[in-house]
Amino acid sequence: MEQVVGRLLQAGVLIAAAVVAVGGAMLLARDGHEIADFSVFRGESSLLRSVGAIARTAFTGDARAITQAGIVLLIATPVARVALTLVAFVVQRDRLYVGLTTIVLALLLYGLFWVG
């Protein structure tokens, strides 16, 4: 089980980093010459704020959306780890920790999908 978790984390980070690297390279190729200004907070466009919208925009081949999708994959890695931990506690029939892990997983999913 722990071997699987280790591999999963490693794979998650590597895949996320690869997607971010590809998206980042495309982004620099397209917008690299533009002026960088992040001193005023405007907020990212609504197309790149929710998991569903990011996925849809990324599949159109948009560089910024692909980068953002890599970041979402990275955020999902610890969530997947908690999900696997839940499976481990279910297998051990450890009721208390099945309950606690479910709470943590629910809070994470709530943060990732529902909070506006």
Next chain:
Amino acid sequence: MSILTFAALIAIGSFFAGLLGALTGLGGGIIVVPMLTLAFHVDLRYAIGASLVSVIATSSGAAAAYVREGFTNLRIGIFLEVATTIGALGGAAVAGFIPTSALAILFGVVLLYTAYRSLQSHQEQSTNDPPHPWAVRMRLNGSYPTAHGMQAYTVQGVPTGFVTMFAAGMLSALLGIGSGVVKVLAMDRAMRLPFKVSTTTSNFMIGVTAAASAGVYLHRGYIEPELAFPVMLGVLGGALVGARLLVVARTRSLRLIFTAVVVILAAEMLYKGATGGL
């Protein structure tokens, strides 16, 4: 400055933040936010979003090596995660209402505390005293592999540890850091876990806590791909190289360099916060 130059400079800076963070064991996240805001004049909210992304990357990257060794206490991790994720979601919820000058001052205070802790000698606090009654009821006590076979340990101060972890989660969300120093405070000092157990378990928790607030900040538009990508790849690269160099590097002098950097950043953050310059 063009986006290309900007991204290249941020990637280089993040690389050194990740390198120093890995070599000193204090994490690079605490340097990333001051670097982005003070040197690159990035809005604090964008800086926090980018930093959280890098915190998840280093935590998950390091955890891949840690989980195989059998030091991580998953029960303690999950139990305390209830506190840190609630703290993180709460912190992310109120972050929008706190003026950035107040956040900058809070950041300065946390930096000063980190510098103070990094100069203190670590003393193993683990014990075989009778455990806290909650530790028995929740089966938190455990054992870990050593050169002389499995070593059992008991867990103390469970309520104090839990409450401190709530604060750690909140700080992580408000400032975009891993809050490793606060987590160590809870696990080493209050709960008196052995180092190897507290370090690996806290690393597990740092990624999960950061993921909770990063999800919220994604929806709020704090995560800007132009910034997050050089920070994430830079810090991750620095952390990977740092982990390799750890065997040969002289960590004592590095720790002093790190502490000096942190003190300077603390002074700047406090000054900017007090004068409203951020």
